[in-house]
Amino acid sequence: MERTAVLEQFDVMRVRKDFPILTRTVNGKPLVYLDNGATTQKPQQVIDAIVNYYTQMNSNVHRGVHHLSQLATDAFEVTRHKLQPFIHAAHEHEIILTKGTTESINLVANCYGKAFVHAGDEIIISAMEHHSNIVPWQIMCEERGALLKVVPINDAGELDMDAYRSMLSDRTRLVAMTYVSNALGTINPVNEIIALAHAAGAPVLLDAAQAVQHLTIDVQALDVDFLAFSGHKMYGPTGVGVLYGKEKWLNAMPPYQSGGEMIKEVTFAKTTYNELPFKFEAGTPNIEAGICLAHAIDYLMDIGLDNIARYEHELLDYATQRLLRIPGLRIIGTAKEKSSVVSFLLDGAHPYDVGVILDKLGIAVRTGHHCTQPLMDRYGIPGTVRASIALYNTREDIDALVAGVERAASMLI
Numbered sequence: 001m002e003r004t005a006v007l008e009q010f011d012v013m014r015v016r017k018d019f020p021i022l023t024r025t026v027n028g029k030p031l032v033y034l035d036n037g038a039t040t041q042k043p044q045q046v047i048d049a050i051v052n053y054y055t056q057m058n059s060n061v062h063r064g065v066h067h068l069s070q071l072a073t074d075a076f077e078v079t080r081h082k083l084q085p086f087i088h089a090a091h092e093h094e095i096i097l098t099k100g101t102t103e104s105i106n107l108v109a110n111c112y113g114k115a116f117v118h119a120g121d122e123i124i125i126s127a128m129e130h131h132s133n134i135v136p137w138q139i140m141c142e143e144r145g146a147l148l149k150v151v152p153i154n155d156a157g158e159l160d161m162d163a164y165r166s167m168l169s170d171r172t173r174l175v176a177m178t179y180v181s182n183a184l185g186t187i188n189p190v191n192e193i194i195a196l197a198h199a200a201g202a203p204v205l206l207d208a209a210q211a212v213q214h215l216t217i218d219v220q221a222l223d224v225d226f227l228a229f230s231g232h233k234m235y236g237p238t239g240v241g242v243l244y245g246k247e248k249w250l251n252a253m254p255p256y257q258s259g260g261e262m263i264k265e266v267t268f269a270k271t272t273y274n275e276l277p278f279k280f281e282a283g284t285p286n287i288e289a290g291i292c293l294a295h296a297i298d299y300l301m302d303i304g305l306d307n308i309a310r311y312e313h314e315l316l317d318y319a320t321q322r323l324l325r326i327p328g329l330r331i332i333g334t335a336k337e338k339s340s341v342v343s344f345l346l347d348g349a350h351p352y353d354v355g356v357i358l359d360k361l362g363i364a365v366r367t368g369h370h371c372t373q374p375l376m377d378r379y380g381i382p383g384t385v386r387a388s389i390a391l392y393n394t395r396e397d398i399d400a401l402v403a404g405v406e407r408a409a410s411m412l413i
Contacts, residue, residue, distance in 0.1 A: 015391055019044070022041065026364070027359070031362055031364065040235045045295050049291065054288065063261075080277070094246065098228075099240065100239070107256045108243065119144065122172050122173060123137050123146055124151060125149075125150055125176050127152050127374060127375060128375050129178055130371050133207045149167050157186045159188055172197070175194075177193055181372075185342070185343070187211075187335070190206060207228055234296055236289070240293050247276065250277075258282055261274065312393075320342060322399070326405055332344060332384050346413065355367035366386040
């Protein structure tokens with residue numbers, strides 16, 4: 001295939017120079033890292049920021065008048081300041097810093113559930129959700145006496161929107177859906193999902209863990225009520241994530257955890273809670289990760305999410321075409337709208353065995369159920385091999401993957 005204009009315009013070799021880990025070898029082979037859906041690698045700018053925090057400003061935030069504490073606090077709040085335009089939030093105080101997507105979803109399930117969900121109410125999710133967007137709602141429904149309803153998908157991995165419409169009712173208290181499926185790559189029709197839910201009087205939470213690093217997100221244009229994502233999947237550190245929530249919902253919800261920072265005044269008779277966003281940020285946060293997330297945001301914004309999306313889409317098409325030429329290979333997840341994931345099976349070979357052989361060749365992929373066991377049950381399979389693409393991947397990476405899968409097929413089938 002001829003290199004397209006998009007691939008020519010995107011200087012991936014320059015980008016790769018920002019990621020020192022990509023120069024290393026694994027099992028004597030050059031690293032081909034295609035496990036970006038699990039976590040992305042970090043550019044030098046983020047790594048340098050981590051070192052700078054510990055060598056120049058290590059201190060607790062929001063609590064000290066001394067110089068280092070002021071430096072750390074200012075740097076920590078810069079991240080919130082940069083997150084506001086990154087997701088186009090109306091207010092900085094609508095942005096809660098958490099440990100990651102999982103904690104963000106648990107926060108909403110716990111706090112929104114306590115405030116608004118009662119016996120007989122209904123929560124709607126989909127059949128393609130990550131466990132982190134299933135189990136919190138199951139627990140909340142059990143505690144509140146509510147019913148969890150699941151929107152089915154078709155064989156291509158697309159939501160059955162007619163079924164979704166039929167599930168919505170005056171009993172629907174919240175819809176929680178993934179924006180992009182971590183196991184299939186499906187990009188869900190979130191504008192329609194949100195509009196239909198709002199017409200039924202229900203707010204919407206979007207799990208954007210697999211979307212925010214690939215697509216431009218405007219929470220105001222979407223009119224989404226809650227949005228959750230993680231720093232480590234968008235070239236930032238582990239241990240930090242984001243919950244965006246509309247001001248009206250965050251003000252109406254009780255705190256998630258109690259302790260320092262989330263309080264305004266404490267007496268033995270009564271405690272009053274802090275204002276947003278600190279009401280939901282109890283205790284010492286992961287300061288280093290919170291500060292360094294700003295540098296990951298800068299990195300993405302400097303390149304441009306639209307440029308990244310175009311490049312990754314071309315690479316996804318190339319990977320799909322090349323892999324489908326392998327006899328006995330079947331792709332799981334063939335939605336018309338997809339992001340940077342190719343999940344596949346080799347007939348007669350277990351995904352784990354394929355993954356082990358690829359690892360011996362220096363190729364990192366994910367194998368298994370990808371924390372989507374109900375989805376795997378829907379397809380009647382134990383799991384898949386998942387290659388997930390990032391902005392630093394190349395056609396040469398895809399060629400190495402294809403050659404590795406062909407070798408695995410020769411050994412296993």
